[in-house]
Amino acid sequence: MREFPWRKILLLLLFIYLTFFSVSKAIETEPPVETSSAVQWFNPQRINVFIILILFFAFVLYFIQRAKKGESLFVRRIAGLDAIEEAAGRAAEMGKPILYISGIEDMDNLQTVASMIILGNVAELVASYDVPLLVPICVPFVLTVAEESVKQGYVKAGRPEAYNPNNVKYLTQEQFAYAAGVSGIMLREKPAANFMFGSFFAESLLMAETGFSTGAIQVAGTANIHQLPFFVVACDYTLIGEELYAASAYLSREPKLLGSLKGSDLAKFLIMIILLLGVVLESFGITKFSSWFFVQ
Amino acid sequence: MSLEEGKIMGTEEIIWNAVATFLTLCIFTFLYKDNPFYKFAEHLVVGVSAGYFAVILYYNGFVPKLITPLRQGEWVYIIPAILGLMIWTRFSKKWSWISRFSLAFYIGSGTGFAIPLYMQNYVIRQLSSTMLPVGFTTWALFTNILIIIGVLSALIYFFFSKEHTGFFGGTAKVGIWTLMVGFGTGFGLTVMGRVSLLAERVVFLREYFIELKYYLYILFKYGLPLS
Numbered sequence: 001m002r003e004f005p006w007r008k009i010l011l012l013l014l015f016i017y018l019t020f021f022s023v024s025k026a027i028e029t030e031p032p033v034e035t036s037s038a039v040q041w042f043n044p045q046r047i048n049v050f051i052i053l054i055l056f057f058a059f060v061l062y063f064i065q066r067a068k069k070g071e072s073l074f075v076r077r078i079a080g081l082d083a084i085e086e087a088a089g090r091a092a093e094m095g096k097p098i099l100y101i102s103g104i105e106d107m108d109n110l111q112t113v114a115s116m117i118i119l120g121n122v123a124e125l126v127a128s129y130d131v132p133l134l135v136p137i138c139v140p141f142v143l144t145v146a147e148e149s150v151k152q153g154y155v156k157a158g159r160p161e162a163y164n165p166n167n168v169k170y171l172t173q174e175q176f177a178y179a180a181g182v183s184g185i186m187l188r189e190k191p192a193a194n195f196m197f198g199s200f201f202a203e204s205l206l207m208a209e210t211g212f213s214t215g216a217i218q219v220a221g222t223a224n225i226h227q228l229p230f231f232v233v234a235c236d237y238t239l240i241g242e243e244l245y246a247a248s249a250y251l252s253r254e255p256k257l258l259g260s261l262k263g264s265d266l267a268k269f270l271i272m273i274i275l276l277l278g279v280v281l282e283s284f285g286i287t288k289f290s291s292w293f294f295v296q
Numbered sequence: 297m298s299l300e301e302g303k304i305m306g307t308e309e310i311i312w313n314a315v316a317t318f319l320t321l322c323i324f325t326f327l328y329k330d331n332p333f334y335k336f337a338e339h340l341v342v343g344v345s346a347g348y349f350a351v352i353l354y355y356n357g358f359v360p361k362l363i364t365p366l367r368q369g370e371w372v373y374i375i376p377a378i379l380g381l382m383i384w385t386r387f388s389k390k391w392s393w394i395s396r397f398s399l400a401f402y403i404g405s406g407t408g409f410a411i412p413l414y415m416q417n418y419v420i421r422q423l424s425s426t427m428l429p430v431g432f433t434t435w436a437l438f439t440n441i442l443i444i445i446g447v448l449s450a451l452i453y454f455f456f457s458k459e460h461t462g463f464f465g466g467t468a469k470v471g472i473w474t475l476m477v478g479f480g481t482g483f484g485l486t487v488m489g490r491v492s493l494l495a496e497r498v499v500f501l502r503e504y505f506i507e508l509k510y511y512l513y514i515l516f517k518y519g520l521p522l523s
Contacts, residue, residue, distance in 0.1 A: 049416045056415070076459050108406030110414060140353075144386060145399055174345030180323075180338045187330040205490075229483035232476075240475060242454045250456075265457045271423060272451055278427030279444055290427035295420050 012058060013051070045296050059266045064259030073258050080219055080237035081250050084122060087193035087217040088129050096192035097132040097167075098122070101182060101207065103198020103222070104138040104175055107145055110245070111223050115198035116142075116149045117248035117257075118221075122195060123153025127162055131192075135168040136185055138178045143170045179203035183210040196220040196235070197244060200227045208234035221247060304514075305507045317504050320497060446474040 067073055091098045100122060102115040119135065126133045135150060137143040147168050154163040171181040183206060186194065194211040196204070197220065204220075204227040211218050212234045220231035221239025231238045239247055242264070249257035278290045305313065322337035362380075365373045379398040385391040426447050431437035452464065453471030460468045 046416070049412060049420055052420060053412060053415055073457075075456050078456075106406075107403050108410060110407065110410050113403060113407060141402065144383060144395060145403070147386070148396070148399065170346075172342050172346040173349040174341075177341040177345035181342045183326075184330075184335065184338045225478070226482055226486065229479035229486070232479055233483065246456050261456055265455055268451055268455065271419070272448055275423060275426055275444070275447065278423075279430055282427050282429040283431060285429075290424060293420055293424040293427070295416050295424065 012054065048292055049295060055270070056263065056267050060260045060263030062259075063262040063266070064256055067255035067259045067262075073262050075246070075250055075258065075261060078239070078243055078246065078250055080221065080239045080243065081247050083217065083219050083237045084195065084251070085125060087195075087219060088122075088125050088131070090217060091126075091131045091192035092129040094192045095131070097134050097189055098126055099182075099185065099189070099191040099194045099211075099216075100133060100135045101194070101196045101198070102135070102137065102142060102146060103196075103200050104178060104203065105199035106139045107141055109199050111197075111199040112139075112142060114245050114248055116145050118195075118197050118244075118251065119146060120149040120153045120156075121248065121251040123150040124157045125153075127154045127157035127159045130159075130162065132164065132167055134185060134189060134191065136171045136178075136182055137169065138171060138173060138175075140170060140173065143168065175201065175203055176206075179206040182207050186210045186214050186216070190214055191216050193217045193219070196222075196231070197239070197247070198222065199224055200231075202227075205230035205234065211235075304510055307511075310508060310511050313504050313507070317501060320501065445470070450474050 063073070088098060100119055102119060103109075103112055105112050107113065107116075123133055133150060135146050137146055147165065150168050151160070151163050151165075154160050171178050182203075185191075186207070187210065191211075191214070194207075194216045196207065196211075196218070200207075200222050201224065204222070204224075208218060208220060208230055218235035219237045219239070220235040221244040222228060222231065223241045223244055225241070228238065228240060245264075246261050249261040274293075278293070281287075281289045319337050319340070322333040325331055326334045362373055362377055366377075379401055382398045383395050385394040426443065428440040428443060429437060430440045430444060449467045449471035451471070453460075453468040453475070455464075455468070458464055
């Protein structure tokens with residue numbers, strides 16, 4: 001078992017403190033002579049966000065290093081993700097396609113980024129089963145990324161010739177028109193499995209309910225909490241919130257992704273300790289600790 | 297214009313509302329099964345919206361964010377223009393690899409912007425708001441205990457490094473129950489919103505058919521279509 005690099009992390013934190021706290025103190029102590037606006041490279045009022053981010057990155061980098069050295073990192077079983085392979089097998093048996101929906105947000109949304117990574121893994125799996133993978137896309141830029149992900153998946157599976165660019169297609173950027181288009185594909189192509197991973201809004205139930213009516217196995221995942229109830233009721237398996245981000249690491253077992261998953265687990269543990277400490281101090285009337293976490 | 301506003305529809309409104317009514321009914325036929333009417337409405341809305349968004353992107357994106365700044369001599373905008381043009385290399389099998397630079401730039405910058413925002417809004421703000429005083433002296437302090445237990449057990453559910461067994465598994469179960477209670481509440485709230493949308497559509501159809509009845513009555517009785 002490797003020793004945790006506390007010394008490096010402490011030195012890093014000390015560096016952050018000396019650099020930015022001293023800057024913020026200098027700004028605070030200056031007498032307010034006149035006011036004027038100027039471009040700021042650093043907002044000293046958000047130092048808490050910066051420190052927590054650095055700490056989070058340190059955790060992630062530490063675990064990535066461990067994973068790269070070949071250490072086996074345990075990740076618990078996630079039922080919804082095991083179902084993906086089961087669904088692909090079922091599609092192969094039935095000779096029907098698989099439908100993958102990546103949500104309706106652009107690539108600047110982390111859920112769409114996670115969805116594209118999952119798409120690559122699903123494409124790799126589907127390529128080995130030799131069933132068509134249909135990917136209707138809502139946002140134009142996501143189309144190019146999705147094409148690339150699917151193509152990479154087929155290449156990784158050793159079957160680049162099986163990749164059909166016509167199966168990854170742009171429908172429309174309008175939310176409900178996209179939902180109508182996807183529902184049409186579900187009804188006409190009758191996919192054996194529907195995968196819905198990404199950022200969804202009011203169209204989630206329309207698509208999930210149509211998919212349910214066609215009898216397809218449905219696996220969905222989103223971090224949009226208002227849409228999760230619809231997926232829970234209409235899909236066979238649902239990835240809730242962070243499980244969506246964990247999915248890419250779980251499926252690929254890549255050191256970088258596994259490292260970030262383990263790093264986020266450690267961050268969650270730290271958050272729980274901070275939360276408990278904050279609650280105890282607040283209960284005794286000490287508010288200084290919790291006020292440090294206040295973001296303006 | 298509607299009956300409630302005390303006015304009767306003219307010929308133009310009757311025609312355009314007939315289109316809206318027809319398309320609404322076409323979509324409602326989906327409740328029976330897939331059919332040519334639904335297919336027609338679906339293809340129409342997908343096609344029209346795709347064209348509409350192409351125009352929107354041109355006038356709200358391409359012109360104000362590239363053409364106008366370049367005309368004003370802000371040459372730095374040539375960089376995104378080149379990145380945009382690089383995407384077009386996807387049409388060539390030989391040069392399509394060039395488009396990956398644009399993809400990498402967009403995904404990298406997008407993620408870079410998103411991570412601090414997520415951390416700020418979904419982690420630190422939540423953490424700060426959950427640091428609540430607890431106790432048994434008042435009802436508010438007691439409910440805070442429930443909030444803390446719910447948050448901690450839900451966090452435990454999202455631990456991937458440990459199998460959900462024993463005490464840990466029990467706590468994770470409390471966490472998933474907490475989440476399901478929240479989902480149930482959200483489901484009920486949203487379904488009520490959807491029912492109100494359906495009610496609005498039904499009212500629209502009802503009003504249209506009443507208006508149509510008046511219009512046809514006036515047309516056949518007096519032979520004068522309303523303008």
